[in-house]
Amino acid sequence: MKQLIQKLTETFSPSGFESAIREVIKQEVQPLADEVRVDALGNLIVRKGAKAKNGKRIMLAAHMDEIGLMVSHIDENGFIRFSNIGGIRTGGLLSGRVQFTNGTQGLIGVERDLFAAKSPTFSQYYIDVGATSAKNCPVKIGDVAAFKRPFLELGQRLVAKSMDDRIGCAVLIEALRALKTSPHELYFVFTTQEEVGPRGAATSAFGIDPEIGLAVDVTLTGDTPKSKYMAISLGKGPAVKVKDTGMLSDQHIVEWMCSTAEKKRIPYQREVLDGGSTDAMAIQMTRSGVLAGCLSVPCRYVHTPSEMVDYEDVQNSVKLLVALISAPLNL
Amino acid sequence: MTEILPFLKDLISAPGLSGYEDPAANIIADKWRPLVHEISRGTLGSLQGLRRGTGKEPRPSVMIATHMDAIGLMVTGITDGFLRITRVGGVDVRVLPGTPVNVFATGAGASGTGATGAVTSAGEANVRPPLPGVVAQPSAQLLPDEARDGPVALEHLFIDTGLLPQKVSELVRVGDLVSFAQPPAELSGETLTGHSLDNRASVAALTVCLEELQTRPHVWDVWAVATSQEEVGAIGAAGSAYKLRPTIAIVVDVTFAKGPGASDWSTSPLGKGPTIVIGPNIHPALHKSMKELADKLEIPYTLEYTPSHSGTDGWATQVAAEGIPTLVIGLPLRYMHTAVELVALKDIQRTGRLLAEFIARLGPDYMDKIVWDK
Numbered sequence: 179m180k181q182l183i184q185k186l187t188e189t190f191s192p193s194g195f196e197s198a199i200r201e202v203i204k205q206e207v208q209p210l211a212d213e214v215r216v217d218a219l220g221n222l223i224v225r226k227g228a229k230a231k232n233g234k235r236i237m238l239a240a241h242m243d244e245i246g247l248m249v250s251h252i253d254e255n256g257f258i259r260f261s262n263i264g265g266i267r268t269g270g271l272l273s274g275r276v277q278f279t280n281g282t283q284g285l286i287g288v289e290r291d292l293f294a295a296k297s298p299t300f301s302q303y304y305i306d307v308g309a310t311s312a313k314n315c316p317v318k319i320g321d322v323a324a325f326k327r328p329f330l331e332l333g334q335r336l337v338a339k340s341m342d343d344r345i346g347c348a349v350l351i352e353a354l355r356a357l358k359t360s361p362h363e364l365y366f367v368f369t370t371q372e373e374v375g376p377r378g379a380a381t382s383a384f385g386i387d388p389e390i391g392l393a394v395d396v397t398l399t400g401d402t403p404k405s406k407y408m409a410i411s412l413g414k415g416p417a418v419k420v421k422d423t424g425m426l427s428d429q430h431i432v433e434w435m436c437s438t439a440e441k442k443r444i445p446y447q448r449e450v451l452d453g454g455s456t457d458a459m460a461i462q463m464t465r466s467g468v469l470a471g472c473l474s475v476p477c478r479y480v481h482t483p484s485e486m487v488d489y490e491d492v493q494n495s496v497k498l499l500v501a502l503i504s505a506p507l508n509l
Numbered sequence: 510m511t512e513i514l515p516f517l518k519d520l521i522s523a524p525g526l527s528g529y530e531d532p533a534a535n536i537i538a539d540k541w542r543p544l545v546h547e548i549s550r551g552t553l554g555s556l557q558g559l560r561r562g563t564g565k566e567p568r569p570s571v572m573i574a575t576h577m578d579a580i581g582l583m584v585t586g587i588t589d590g591f592l593r594i595t596r597v598g599g600v601d602v603r604v605l606p607g608t609p610v611n612v613f614a615t616g617a618g619a620s621g622t623g624a625t626g627a628v629t630s631a632g633e634a635n636v637r638p639p640l641p642g643v644v645a646q647p648s649a650q651l652l653p654d655e656a657r658d659g660p661v662a663l664e665h666l667f668i669d670t671g672l673l674p675q676k677v678s679e680l681v682r683v684g685d686l687v688s689f690a691q692p693p694a695e696l697s698g699e700t701l702t703g704h705s706l707d708n709r710a711s712v713a714a715l716t717v718c719l720e721e722l723q724t725r726p727h728v729w730d731v732w733a734v735a736t737s738q739e740e741v742g743a744i745g746a747a748g749s750a751y752k753l754r755p756t757i758a759i760v761v762d763v764t765f766a767k768g769p770g771a772s773d774w775s776t777s778p779l780g781k782g783p784t785i786v787i788g789p790n791i792h793p794a795l796h797k798s799m800k801e802l803a804d805k806l807e808i809p810y811t812l813e814y815t816p817s818h819s820g821t822d823g824w825a826t827q828v829a830a831e832g833i834p835t836l837v838i839g840l841p842l843r844y845m846h847t848a849v850e851l852v853a854l855k856d857i858q859r860t861g862r863l864l865a866e867f868i869a870r871l872g873p874d875y876m877d878k879i880v881w882d883k
Contacts, residue, residue, distance in 0.1 A: 400586075407593060407664065409586035409683050420684030421583055421597070426528035426741055428553075432684070448683035450585045452595050467553035467748030 179492070180336065182206070183348045184329040187338035190277050192246025192263045192322045193373045196220050198279065199242045203347060203368050210354045211366075221382040222368040226354060232506040233361035237388035237468075238353075238499070239379050239457040240346030240395065241372030244339070245481055246324040247276060247305070249317055256309025258284070262300065263322060264373030270482040271303050276323040282307055282316045283326060325483035334413065334489055341485035343372065345475050345492060346394040353499040361506045369457055379457035383464040390431070390469050390509070391461030394499065396485070397422075397451050397474035408451070410476050412488040415445030416495040419472035424455025425462055430509040431471030435502065442501045444494050449474055469509060473499060513857060514701070516540055517693075517713040521705040524611065524639075524688035526597050527578040527741045530554050537577060537712060537735050544719040545733060551752060554737035555745040560722060562729045564873050570730035571868060572755035572833075574746050574822045575712045576739030576762065579705035580846055582610065582644075582668075582687035590674030591667035592642070592681060598740030601846040603660035606646040608848050609690040610668060611639035618679030640680065641690065642670040691848035698780070699854045706850040708739065710857055711761040711840050714783075717861025718868070725869040729756070739822050746822035750829035756876060757795060757834045759867075760823035761860060763852070764813060764839030777841045780853035782809035783860040784839035790819040790827055792834035794879035799836060799867060808863050813839050834879070838864070 191199035200222050208214055213225040222242070229235060245264035252258050274286045284307035288298050305323070309315035317323075330337040338344075350366045357364075365386050370378035372395075383391060397417050400408030410417055418435040419427050432448075439446040451474075462470035475495050478486040516536075525533030534556045538548055545558035556577065562568050580598030587593065592612065596602070645668070646652075646661045656665055668687060670677060693703030701710075712735050719733055732753050737745030739762075750758060764786075765771065766779040777784045785803065787796050803810045818824050819837050827835040840860055843851040 407586060407588075409593075421528075421595070424742075425744075426597070426738065429529060450583055450595055450684055452585070462553070463742075463744060463747055465748070466752035467551060467744070469552065 179348060179352055180331065182351065183336060183338070183345065186344035186347055187329050187340050190279055190324045191243060192324050193243040193371045194263070195279055195322050196243050196370045200368065203242060203351065206351050207354060207366065217382055217385055219378045219381045220370040221378045223382055223386070224354065224366040226357065226364045226366065227360050227362060229363040230361035233363060234389045234507065235363045235386070236390045236392065236503060237365045237367055237383060237386050237461060238350055239367045239369050239391065239393045239461060240350045241343045241370070241378065241457055242347050242368040243370050243373055244324055244342070244344070245373050246322050249319050249321045252312045252315050252319065254312055256307070256311050256315045258305040258307060258315065258317065259301070260305055265481050267481050268297065268300060268303070274483055275326040276305060277326040278317050278321050278323040280317065280321065284308070284323070327483040335486050336489055337484050337486045339483045339485065341477055341487055342396045342480050345396060345477070345487055349394050349475065349492065349495045349499060352496045353503070356496060356500050357504065360504050362503060364503055372457055376457045376460035380460040380464065383461040383468065387465060388461070388468055391458060392470070393456040393458035393461065393472040394495070395456040395472060395474060396477035396480055396487070397449050398453060398480055399476050399478050402478055410447050410449055412476050412478060412486070413490060414447050416491055416498055417447045417449035417474035417476055419449045419451065419458070419474050422451035422455045423453055424459035425470070427458070427471040428469040431469055434507060434509060435471060435473065438501050439498055442497065444498050444501070446498065447476070513713045513717055514854060516716065517701065517709065520709045520712065521693055521703045524581070524613065524686065525577060525579050526581040526686050526688060527738045529686055530578050530737045533577045533579070533709070534735065540716055541719060541733065544723065551745060551749045553745050553748045555749045556735040557749060557753065558733040560719065560731040560733065562727050562731065564728035568728070568730045569756035569876060570732055570753070571871060572732040572734055572750065572753055572758045572826070573715050573718065573864060574734045574736050574749070574758060574760045574826060575715045576708045576746065576822055577712055577735035578737050578740055579688065580740050581689060584612070584681055584683055584685040584687065586683055587677055587681060590672065590677045591669060594663065594666065594668060594687060596663065597686070599846050602663045604847050605644050605666060606661065608644045610642045610644060610687050611690045612642050612668060612670060612681065613639050613686045613688070614680040615685050616680045616682045640670045642668040645669045689848040696851070700851055701854060702849050702851040704848040704850060706842055706852050707763045707845055710763060710842065710852045711860070714761055714840060714857045714860035715864065717858055718864040721862060721865035722868065725865055727869050727871065728873055729868065729871045731868055736822055743822045743825035747825035747829055750826040750833055754830060755833060757836070758823070758826040759836045759838060759864065760821050760826060761838045761840060762821040763842035763845065765845060766841035766843045768843040777811045777813055777839060779841045779843060780855055781811060783856060783863065784811050784813035784841065786813045786815055786819060786837040786839055788815035788819065789817060790815060790823050791836055793881065795834055795836035798879070802867055802870065803863055806866055808859055
């Protein structure tokens with residue numbers, strides 16, 4: 179599974195430009211699926227199984243887009259100004275490397291008042307791609323880039339850019355691989371544009387019209403020095419979302435997830451997140467409403483070029499997801 | 510004048526936080542059952558009562574939406590036996606310290622049903638007595654320098670249940686709900702203070718309307734909907750509007766009443782009737798009809814302007830499915846999103862009566878008569 183995670187996290191596909199990652203995932207899921215299609219927003223929709231008498235139509239969503247940068251201006255010396263795609267934090271930008279979807283690489287510099295009391299704002303950073311003029315600059319306005327940072331194994335912990343949410347994509351792919359039988363009509367959806375508001379999930383959920391929706395995404399932790407308080411740690415198991423900034427999980431979904439984890443003796447943590455939301459928020463609001471929840475993979479340093487997860491948490495997330503979708507359920 | 514009072518006091522004494530509305534829904538369903546022909550729950554928990562009209566099928570329908578969910582708190586963790594909390598909905602944190610609360614503990618030690626702690630909802634947990642607690646803040650000397658003056662941020666507030674740390678860890682889980690426990694109090698001048706009057710005072714007004722309709726024939730079908738999850742994004746109303754596809758929607762929600770420090774232009778008087786809202790969230794013809802009716806019946810009202818988001822279920826109903834002509838009626842309320850919200854009972858009665866009069870006058874050709882521009 180580590181190889182898969184490496185392959186997924188080393189692909190460059192910011193929100194709205196998911197072609198590359200869609201191709202990578204398609205290769206993985208094609209042999210495992212009953213049906214694969216791509217909808218108008220670029221969501222990769224993978225169906226497995228049909229609804230048995232006691233089954234439900236269930237949508238699982240992991241977003242395949244990542245945060246990134248978009249070229250807004252190129253000056254006469256070839257320096258690139260950029261805008262953010264999704265929640266980029268300025269703190270991690272300086273001297274970071276980026277790669278554009280056309281393969282061009284560059285580094286991020288900042289204007290000189292770096293030592294001013296206030297930290298620099300977005301507009302003070304620029305990208306240097308080695309160009310000497312606007313003319314020989316290999317990218318143009320509107321081109322997009324994502325962080326470039328190789329996948330790294332640190333003992334039990336895995337580090338990469340775009341763990342948010344390629345780790346969710348990996349969990350979905352591995353769950354699809356591990357699944358033996360299910361009474362449910364299952365849709366594994368690799369969604370687009372989550373980082374710019376859960377937009378791909380909204381349209382794919384409308385199309386699928388599920389009875390139950392489950393997002394698989396990362397959540398924050400409170401286990402680093404002087405971090406904001408949060409009762410989630412790496413290595414203590416996948417998290418069952420009760421609430422985040424954008425939604426309240428359906429209480430029956432929460433109970434279903436917790437009791438399944440307990441029955442299968444899979445460690446889990448109950449999650450209340452202050453800051454952020456997931457595809458589940460969009461799924462919940464689809465049509466006349468969908469019972470929705472979220473299985474979260476705890477992740478440190480979210481929205482930086484080095485996002486860290488615990489490998490055991492990841493494997494337990496797969497186990498929990500497989501257990502959830504294998505058995506009949508009554509909600 | 511005050512016959513709705515016992516129902517309203519019962520209703521605001523129930524928890525029923527956003528997403529966990531069962532305790533409130535049950536009380537409302539008991540009250541509405543004799544007043545409607547059918548009653549059901551929406552996928553996301555909204556309570557939907559149908560009163561069939563006398564017109565021939567297919568009949569147009571009006572949805573009256575009043576949200577029943579209450580704001581409150583949720584446990585985010587436990588530190589040395591004290592509960593850390595976050596908000597469910599827009600609780601006014603400035604006046605939170607000192608508020609009595611109920612903690613709906615669902616841990617294994619609380620249910621006695623083993624490790625699964627099968628009880629998760631405040632509705633079910635309500636069968637067992639909740640843990641009483643109080644929102645506490647540390648002494649100023651114990652707070653970081655920047656937090657010593659003025660209101661204390663939520664991250665420094667805790668709930669003290671009085672129990673020892675080990676017991677708390679057995680009983681309470683992350684994600685457990687906390688509701689306000691402030692009892693309702695009748696004040697002078699036929700006013701009521703308590704928590705969750707936003708928006709159960711409007712549920713009471715809709716109940717008054719349903720009672721009036723018992724003796725008033727109406728052509729249109731009436732969907733009386735007590736919506737869920739308004740305080741976290743008008744989620745129940747969006748689902749119900751999509752599902753029921755009413756011809757028009759009228760949303761009743763509380764609005765800022767005049768009081769200490771309130772400006773003249775953004776608030777409405779308390780005890781002078783409901784507000785009839787105008788703005789992009791409102792279909793102008795519905796606004797005009799309601800206003801003309803109130804004038805004709807000499808029911809007092811004030812006009813309220815909302816230049817964009819009305820901050821109510823109306824924002825969601827207007828864009829449900831292909832779009833639904835929407836009107837918002839405001840019920841003036843002071844001290845919104847605190848445990849001591851305050852309303853005038855007269856405003857509830859007038860709102861209920863105005864709604865019933867409006868519904869009773871909806872003819873089969875009403876939709877042909879309303880136009881955007883005239």
